[in-house]
Amino acid sequence: MYSQIDSNKRRTSLLIGLFLILIIGLGWVFSRVYDSPVILVVAVLFSIIQALVSYYYSDTIAIASSGAKEAPREGAFLELHRIVENLAITAGIPKPKVYVISDSSPNAFATGRDPEHAAIGVTTGLMERLNRTQLEGVIAHEMSHIGNYDIRVMTVVVVLVGTVTLLADIFLRSMWFRSDDRSNREGGNILLLVGLVLAILSPIFAALIQFAVSRKREYLADASGALLTRYPRGLAEALEVISQDRRPLSTANHATAHLFISNPFKGANVTALFSTHPPIEDRIKRLREMA
Numbered sequence: 001m002y003s004q005i006d007s008n009k010r011r012t013s014l015l016i017g018l019f020l021i022l023i024i025g026l027g028w029v030f031s032r033v034y035d036s037p038v039i040l041v042v043a044v045l046f047s048i049i050q051a052l053v054s055y056y057y058s059d060t061i062a063i064a065s066s067g068a069k070e071a072p073r074e075g076a077f078l079e080l081h082r083i084v085e086n087l088a089i090t091a092g093i094p095k096p097k098v099y100v101i102s103d104s105s106p107n108a109f110a111t112g113r114d115p116e117h118a119a120i121g122v123t124t125g126l127m128e129r130l131n132r133t134q135l136e137g138v139i140a141h142e143m144s145h146i147g148n149y150d151i152r153v154m155t156v157v158v159v160l161v162g163t164v165t166l167l168a169d170i171f172l173r174s175m176w177f178r179s180d181d182r183s184n185r186e187g188g189n190i191l192l193l194v195g196l197v198l199a200i201l202s203p204i205f206a207a208l209i210q211f212a213v214s215r216k217r218e219y220l221a222d223a224s225g226a227l228l229t230r231y232p233r234g235l236a237e238a239l240e241v242i243s244q245d246r247r248p249l250s251t252a253n254h255a256t257a258h259l260f261i262s263n264p265f266k267g268a269n270v271t272a273l274f275s276t277h278p279p280i281e282d283r284i285k286r287l288r289e290m291a
Helices: 002-034 038-066 075-091 124-129 132-147 150-177 188-229 232-244 280-290
Strands: 097-101 108-112 118-123
Touching (some): 075 132, 108 150, 118 132, 132 150, 132 188, 188 280
């Protein structure tokens, strides 16, 4: 399990490094084409503002968009609170706020910029379909997302994707106003062609890196969650139950899809390459190998 965790951390760092190389490369090419660093400066300023908003309000946005309501510590939700509290103590982090989504599709999510400002949400369908051991596995997975600062990592990744897309969009739009005389100087046509190819392909590469980072964080949370409960089979069985239910989450949206333990668009035809979640069969196999 420790080997799995270390491997996913290294790969995530590598993918974020590729993001930075892509942004720097775009900025350098575009500044050479236009003989001005203004494009890069504007993109960086925009990304900083976007990052600040995402950093401080990501939990509020995710909770509101999912239709989650804070669960009272009584009645049907008392057991859920106890599980969250026990696992938070085991993980050595403050107890996150607990939310419930009234939806028959079994799923769960975690959000927040750090363990002190975190929340865990589960659907009513998840509580109805899982036994206590399986529910503990799911909560431990989400608790690991909080403890590993995965939400912060994904906020950074989303901002980087936005920066790449913004740079590419500015370049493509500004091509219409480019002077023909400048493009004919000092191999300008070749540089312009390189910039055009980068502008078209970079957002695609950025999205693929984002999906790859998301998938690595899911593997990491699976391994960390199994470490918390010392019972990988519980999470494996929970994922099997979740995968057998084909009903998509009614409040699912692409902005928050990566937060959930399983792809909320269950009925959608999404290829593995463009999915924010790794194949659930592969996750189950890895967890059973840890047992």
